[in-house]
Amino acid sequence: MIEQSTETVSCSKCGAEFEADILTGIDVALYPELKDFFMQGMVNMFQCPECESFFYYEPTLFAYQDIKEGFLGIVFPLSYEKDADRHIKKFREGITAALNEEGKEYLEPVFLFGYQSLKDFLEFEDKMEIEAEIAEHICKSLGLDSFKIELPFARKHGVQRVIPIQRGLDPNTIYPATLEVYNHNQQLNSYLSLAKAISINKDLPAMLLKVKVRGRH
Numbered sequence: 230m231i232e233q234s235t236e237t238v239s240c241s242k243c244g245a246e247f248e249a250d251i252l253t254g255i256d257v258a259l260y261p262e263l264k265d266f267f268m269q270g271m272v273n274m275f276q277c278p279e280c281e282s283f284f285y286y287e288p289t290l291f292a293y294q295d296i297k298e299g300f301l302g303i304v305f306p307l308s309y310e311k312d313a314d315r316h317i318k319k320f321r322e323g324i325t326a327a328l329n330e331e332g333k334e335y336l337e338p339v340f341l342f343g344y345q346s347l348k349d350f351l352e353f354e355d356k357m358e359i360e361a362e363i364a365e366h367i368c369k370s371l372g373l374d375s376f377k378i379e380l381p382f383a384r385k386h387g388v389q390r391v392i393p394i395q396r397g398l399d400p401n402t403i404y405p406a407t408l409e410v411y412n413h414n415q416q417l418n419s420y421l422s423l424a425k426a427i428s429i430n431k432d433l434p435a436m437l438l439k440v441k442v443r444g445r446h
C-alpha cells in the first residue's frame with residue numbers, strides 16, 4: 230500500500246505555492262525501503278521551486294502500516310494533540326464504516342501526533358526487537374526457555390515481546406528467569422523494565438502466558 234494525493238502546498242519560508250504529491254499512507258512490509266526513507270525524514274519533504282529551501286509538509290492524516298509486525302500507526306498533525314479524543318473518535322467512526330463495507334478485519338491502530346512521535350515509537354520498537362534477539366540467545370545459553378507474546382499486548386503494556394521462563398512454563402519462574410537474563414547482560418534495559426513491571430503487578434506473569442503466541446518460533 231502506498232497512498233498519495235496531490236495537494237497545493239506552500240513553502241514554509243517564502244510562501245510560494247506549488248502542487249506536490251503527498252504520501253498519506255505506506256506499508257513498509259511491502260516496501261521496506263520506505264521505512265529508512267521515513268526514518269531519515271524524507272517522506273513528505275519538499276524543495277521549494279522558488280527559494281529552493283527544504284521543508285516538511287504535514288498531512289492531516291498519515292497511515293504507517295507494517296503488516297508483518299501487525300502494526301498500524303495513525304499519525305495526526307502535532308497541532309491535533311490538544312484535541313486528541315475528538316480526532317480519534319472521528320477517525321474511528323470513518324474507518325469502522327469503511328472496513329465494514331469491505332468486510333475487512335480491523336487492526337487496532339496506535340494513534341500518534343506529529344512525525345517525531347512515530348519516529349520515536351519505531352526506534353523504541355527496533356530497540357525492543359534487538360534486545361529480544363539477544364535475550365533469546367542468552368536464554369539458550371543459560372538453559373532457559375523463552376516465548377513470544379502477542380504484539381498488541383506488548384505495545385499496550387510497554388513490555389518485551391520475548392519473555393524468559395524456566396522449563397515447564399510455570400508463570401512463577403518468569404521473574405527469576407528475567408532477572409537471570411538481565412544479570413547476564415545489564416545493557417538489556419527492557420528486561421530490567423519487565424522485572425520491575427512484574428514486581429509491581431503480580432498478575433502479569435499469568436497474563437503474559439495467556440497472550441503467548443502459539444507454536445514454536
Ligand SMILES: [Zn+2]
Pocket residue numbers: 240241242243244245277278279280281282
Ligand atoms: Zn520558498
